[in-house]
Amino acid sequence: MGPGLLGYTIRRLLWAIPVLFVISLLVFYMLRLAPGDPVDAILGQRFQEDQAAVLRKKYGYDQPIHVQYVKYLQNLARGDLGVSIRHQQFTVSEVIIPKIWVSTRLGLIALVISFTLGIFAGIYAALARGTFLDPLTISFWLAIDAVPVFVAAPALMWLFALKLDLVGLGWRGFASPNIILPILVLSLPGTAGIARFVRASVLGVLQEDYVRTARAKGLPERTVVFTHVARNALLPLITVIGLSLPGVAGGALIVEQLFGIPGIGREGFDAVLAPDFDVILALVLFGSLLFVLANIAVDILYAVIDPRIRLGAGRG
Amino acid sequence: MRSSTRAFASARDGAEAVSEEAVITPAVPEAHPVSPGRRMVRTLLRKKLAVLALIYLSLFYFFGIFGPLLAPQDPYEQNLSAETRLQGPSAEHWLGTDRLGRDIASRVVYATRTTVVFTVVVLISGSLFLGLGLGLLAGYRGGWVDTLIMRVGEVMGGLPTLLLMLAITAAFRTRINDVSFWLEDHTWLGDDAATVTKFGIIVLATLPFAWIGSTRIVRSQALAIREEAYVLAAEAMGAGTWRVVSRHILPGVMPLFIMGVSAGMAGTAGAEVTLSFLGLGIDPPTASFGSLIADGAGPQTLERYPHLLLAPAIPVALFFFAWNLLGDALVDLLSPRGHLNG
Numbered sequence: 062m063g064p065g066l067l068g069y070t071i072r073r074l075l076w077a078i079p080v081l082f083v084i085s086l087l088v089f090y091m092l093r094l095a096p097g098d099p100v101d102a103i104l105g106q107r108f109q110e111d112q113a114a115v116l117r118k119k120y121g122y123d124q125p126i127h128v129q130y131v132k133y134l135q136n137l138a139r140g141d142l143g144v145s146i147r148h149q150q151f152t153v154s155e156v157i158i159p160k161i162w163v164s165t166r167l168g169l170i171a172l173v174i175s176f177t178l179g180i181f182a183g184i185y186a187a188l189a190r191g192t193f194l195d196p197l198t199i200s201f202w203l204a205i206d207a208v209p210v211f212v213a214a215p216a217l218m219w220l221f222a223l224k225l226d227l228v229g230l231g232w233r234g235f236a237s238p239n240i241i242l243p244i245l246v247l248s249l250p251g252t253a254g255i256a257r258f259v260r261a262s263v264l265g266v267l268q269e270d271y272v273r274t275a276r277a278k279g280l281p282e283r284t285v286v287f288t289h290v291a292r293n294a295l296l297p298l299i300t301v302i303g304l305s306l307p308g309v310a311g312g313a314l315i316v317e318q319l320f321g322i323p324g325i326g327r328e329g330f331d332a333v334l335a336p337d338f339d340v341i342l343a344l345v346l347f348g349s350l351l352f353v354l355a356n357i358a359v360d361i362l363y364a365v366i367d368p369r370i371r372l373g374a375g376r377g
Numbered sequence: 378m379r380s381s382t383r384a385f386a387s388a389r390d391g392a393e394a395v396s397e398e399a400v401i402t403p404a405v406p407e408a409h410p411v412s413p414g415r416r417m418v419r420t421l422l423r424k425k426l427a428v429l430a431l432i433y434l435s436l437f438y439f440f441g442i443f444g445p446l447l448a449p450q451d452p453y454e455q456n457l458s459a460e461t462r463l464q465g466p467s468a469e470h471w472l473g474t475d476r477l478g479r480d481i482a483s484r485v486v487y488a489t490r491t492t493v494v495f496t497v498v499v500l501i502s503g504s505l506f507l508g509l510g511l512g513l514l515a516g517y518r519g520g521w522v523d524t525l526i527m528r529v530g531e532v533m534g535g536l537p538t539l540l541l542m543l544a545i546t547a548a549f550r551t552r553i554n555d556v557s558f559w560l561e562d563h564t565w566l567g568d569d570a571a572t573v574t575k576f577g578i579i580v581l582a583t584l585p586f587a588w589i590g591s592t593r594i595v596r597s598q599a600l601a602i603r604e605e606a607y608v609l610a611a612e613a614m615g616a617g618t619w620r621v622v623s624r625h626i627l628p629g630v631m632p633l634f635i636m637g638v639s640a641g642m643a644g645t646a647g648a649e650v651t652l653s654f655l656g657l658g659i660d661p662p663t664a665s666f667g668s669l670i671a672d673g674a675g676p677q678t679l680e681r682y683p684h685l686l687l688a689p690a691i692p693v694a695l696f697f698f699a700w701n702l703l704g705d706a707l708v709d710l711l712s713p714r715g716h717l718n719g
Contacts, residue, residue, distance in 0.1 A: 076528070080528060080531055080532055080535065083532050084532055084535060084536060087532075088536070088541075088544075091544070091545070091548065092544065092548070196426065199705055200426060200702060200705075203698060203701040203702055203705060204698050206643075206697070206698075206701060207643065207694045207695070207696075207697035207698035207701055208690075208694045208697075209647065209650060209651075209654075209670070209690070209693065209694065209697070211651075211654050211670060211671070211674055212670060212674070212686065212690040212694060214674075215673075215674045215675055215676050215678075215679050215686060216679065216686075218676040219676040219679045219680060222676060223676050223677075223680055230676070253701065257636075257705060261636075300597075307537075308537075311537045311540070314539055314540070314543075315651065315654075315655075319674075326539075329537070329540045329543070330540075330543060330655070333540065333543040333544050333547050334547060336544075336547065336548075341540070341544055344537065344540060345536060345537055345540060345541065345544075348535075348536065348537035348540065349535040349536055349537070352531075352534070352535040352536075352537075353531065353535050356531060356535070
């Protein structure tokens, strides 16, 4: 599009810097102000005070918080995310990057399945409106969605691993059939929301004048559905897709926990419990960065595709 | 002609469902039935499900409020002898007993109380006040107000929610004893102080994230609607801000807001259940669906003691399902444009 869009993009990207700065400040202070510092976590319950003091000095925990924060930012600017308390030989990046990669791949597979199922279910339900198939389709997915992950997981494990003996439990990588259960548990619950979204959107578009016009001029129903309806109805889905991407990289804490997947969600949980400050902080910043970028990308894509949306236009 | 009869039928449709839910009965004249067969099946299934969902939710909230009067036994009373632990359902213990010989039926009833209190608190404070209010303000006002609200929302919403909720609860939980002892000494809470403190922590952890979803939905919808010709026409005719927002923006915003809230309700309740499942929310001896499920989760446990998982899992899954169904039906009912389509 025109120069307006470029300016908007640059403005939004520049906005992202203070946003991320505020997030890092908030989270840094929250973590540091919480009782119990990482040194307690390293040493456990019994330790000598002088030993603790040495460690505090080594990691800089004896400094005032704002000094620690500035130091953290300086390190961050150099790409140094700090040191993990629990994995002492490794830097934070070395700990989290492989795990992010596992979670992202797993999440993307689940995302593709969810969206494929959801789009088809949604369009199907919308076109079946007026028959019992519409509420049946939606209710079916809503019922699936209502089962908490930590109920579905043991139930599926029991059925497929213990009773039918089709898959094993435990993580064997992406090539093993063991991956089927976590993928199911990750992808199926999301389908309901997408189906419902698509259905509402399709129903809205079905009433647009241009659909009536398309029908009135005698276009075959298939052309109407796929070119006029689906294309416009799936447009708002960009938001949903774009905003679910950061979550994918953030991993799925409970599913990873239950299935023993070495992903980033589980790492985050362990880091919170430890507490492993630098890992938590890195994960929060990473998640936030992805989210902010996804937001910007969604807005820009939207403006490119639908010129009716005026970007950042203030009124009077 | 055709569309007007349909509009009539839909208005009637709506009126029926509204009176079933005993809210308000708008003065809609008796209209003649239009397409009986199909519409009946659809109405039957869809609205019946919504009514069932509503009945279930009423029952759930009723149990939540009057739990202590309805629970068959004391949910805290332990009985550690071998023949009273981990028993399946019986006449004495309708849903069996847990590892400590406590009556599961009573614990489930008390768990509904936990869920009820939590959802009501977060719904009123998070979605209704913050979500709808800020969304309308941002969407219709635009300008710097919009920028400010959305940037704050972006900061909050940009945070990885579950991780942050865990970090907040984990950080505050180390202070639970200080706070609850203080509350015990200085307020009328007494023995409930520890539970109230835990509630406070999870509400505190949920609230920063509870408004963003609805605000975003309301705002984007308001933003689209304010560009519509009828809004511009109303403004051109001199309608005030309040009138434009309440008469023209709000009706268009409502369906998506309600869909957001009802879908969010399952999520809100889910946050507490999840935190409790992970041991960072409401933990034993206070009953919560999360900790009850955690007791029975695991394929081997499920094989040997299925009641441990099923007794809490079924009511809570139905609770989420009911909210989802209700939200879905509400969208269908309230959408001003949805009905015109047969």
